[in-house]
Amino acid sequence: MSHNCENEHFEHNHNHEHGHEHTPPMETSSVQSLFQYIDTAKIRCLNAESVNIPSGIAMYKVFLKPQSEKDDCERYLQSDTDCQMILHIPFVGTCKIHSILLRTNGDDDSEGELSSPKNIKLIKNYRGNLDFETIENFKDHHTVESPQTDMPVSDIVEHHLPKNNSWYCDSLYLIFFEDNWSSDEDELCRLYYLEIRGEFLGISKSREQVPLMTVYESAPNPVDHIKLESEQTHINMGL
Template sequence: MSHNCEEEHHHGGHGGHGHGHDDHSHVAPIPTNESQSLRQYIDTSKITGLNLSNPNNELHQVFKDQEQKYDVSKYIESDADAQLILNIPFTGYVKIFSIILRTSGDSSNCPKQIKIFKNKDNLDFDNANDSKPTYKIEQPLIGHHDNDTNTSNNDEFIEHYLPRNSFQSTTQLSLFIENNWDDDEDELTKVYYIEIRGQFTSPLSKDPIITLYESAANPADHKNLLANEVGNHASFQ
């Protein structure tokens, strides 16, 4: 069972971690389950990132299914420094309940402060620093170590419960990793697994189709169109 991290500071289960978030109530969160995974509703072809060593067409690899969740051979890693931005679009409107992360367990590579933005287009490092996030989480210093041969440790998967009322009608989720546990900008951030749990509510509305029509048919107009098509050789009464 994974550890639990949430805004309600829940202390049940495996001694779940509570961190300093926006909501300091002490109400236990509503548990989630695997059937609430939104993986099938992520528009994987449109996932993008900033300051990532991986090309965009590899970013979907961290959204592993349950059969591949322990695979540590595929991961995303930041490029020039510890910060990274990941934009995750959905194919419809979703309610988000929680985010499960498996990161590096090394302090130099484990993310710490993560800002989460809902439906924030064109997010970059300038406006990510200046804009108020929808929510903030702190990833604990728990995760996979490169020299660890045991890759099936469930305690390395950390579930962060989000305030459900803040993440309704979500079409895109953006994660901004600000720093790592060493607070060393020169180190790189590593993430092995991301799972988003919630509820699909409706597909995205399609672009409106503009239909041209006549409110009342005018026979004369149709005659004129037909006359033009046949080179005005038709004779009309």
């Protein structure tokens, strides 16, 4: 485990294909943000709701914020029925991903029913039907461990991807908040800020041929994800 600085950079990555990464992480900077290359109109989310979003503002802006607003924690994305949450973020072309920066919630008793996210799966170029059961059992992924904090809001934490793995994303990029530090699946998680850093390599010719499939339950069942996955309705976070 090593710590660098964004507000805080945290490195505790588990690569399920190539083992642990032992070489020092690549230094990144804010100029490598891929913010402008995200296809915001096609962002999707499962088991999540936006909080404190002004009327008329696109819903994805609760967590995809310009760097000038990265410390704004008044608006955020929160998991809906339990601690799990999936973000589906497409790019307008091919990108090479270096790292992902996240600001999440901590274990603050005053907030109630919240726990710090723990394991977060990162999946590139996923083209299957999007549901929790499939994602939980999906083998081709990279997992990062988010640090636990007793503060209401965590620092911004940078999770570096392994240098020995080619993280080229030509269409789809998934982020799966899998569990939390309390091991209580009924406790919710929040995402205040997300930034992806890397290189934009150009427009992918095949990108528009890939269908985008998601599911979302408009009236969540707090018991489990079974009803969530069976409703098969959509949420478009870009409109």
